[in-house]
Amino acid sequence: MPAMRIDAPLLEGRFQRRYKRFFVDVELDDGSVVTAHCPNTGSLKGCLVEGAQAWLRDSQSETRKLRHTFQAIKIGRSWVNVDTGLPNKVVRAAVEAGQIPELTGYASVRPEVKYGTGSRIDLLLEDDDRPPCYVEIKNTTLAEGRTARFPDAVTSRGLKHLGELTEVVRQGMRAVQFFFISRADVDCFRPADDIDPAYCAGLRAAAAAGVEVLAYSSQVRRDRLAVAEPLEVLLD
Structure with missing residues (x-):
């Protein structure tokens, strides 16, 4: 099947929390916490598991208010895409x-x-x-x-x-x-x-x-x- 390429670098960490609908905190492997944009206005019921592995897309932009975007989260053995724009x-x-x-x-x-x-x-x-x-x-x-x-x-x-x-x-x-x-x-x-x-x-x-x-x-x-x-x- 044709695929949508994701060319932006991805960071991996552990999901901590979502708040104000559009914000998520993810703890990276080095212990730092990144606040990223959540591109999904739905409830994401069953997907926001504290401590689950998460991917963040790095825009590498110095002008964006939030440089990173919440891309996916691993639930059980399966990765779940959360970006509704894709x-x-x-x-x-x-x-x-x-x-x-x-x-x-x-x-x-x-x-x-x-x-x-x-x-x-x-x-x-x-x-x-x-x-x-x-x-x-x-x-x-x-x-x-x-x-x-x-x-x-x-x-x-x-x-x-x-x-x-x-x-x-x-x-x-x-x-x-x-x-x-x-x-x-x-x-x-x-x-x-x-x-x-x-x-x-x-x-x-x-x-x-x-x-x-x-x-x-x-x-x-x-x-x-x-x-x-x-x-x-x-x-x-």
Whole structure:
């Protein structure tokens, strides 16, 4: 699978804490503590384990308020990508390379196209011989056992996106809710009803209306992030 290269140097340390949503403290091997930017506004439920190994991306910038960015954390034996800015790029590269069978055969792949009510679709796939395909990508970090779950917190925005995808289908076009599972230690995907029952009901309603639901695991490496394997989606 095509991979998103991570060229910035990575530092390794031990996760200490997250605070004010956008800040994390990581203790490096030399005992110093670095405060880094957390590029994920979700709860990161189950991922913020004190003492877990963590990677920080070093921007090498002397002007940034926080020079380092929280990249990944090791939960059990699996690294989990926490940077929400990467999955869209990774999925786009995989689609353009024809590596996601469900999304092949389109001549054009465009990111961040306006649609719905004040929204932008993550990927719009277009071809002269078929209706356009709207792909909404959700970064997923939560797992329980071998099951990936979404969301990890209440998401009214996510519910709004499901409604807009459903409207796309009603207009005769194709819509896909794509869950990018930012870890490799999972075998299937299931919505997290205990966390956000409204979103999960909306996901099932959207699927019943014709919105396709896909989930893929990923390879999280020190120097790259890539789409890995399709997962069974369990909506019942």
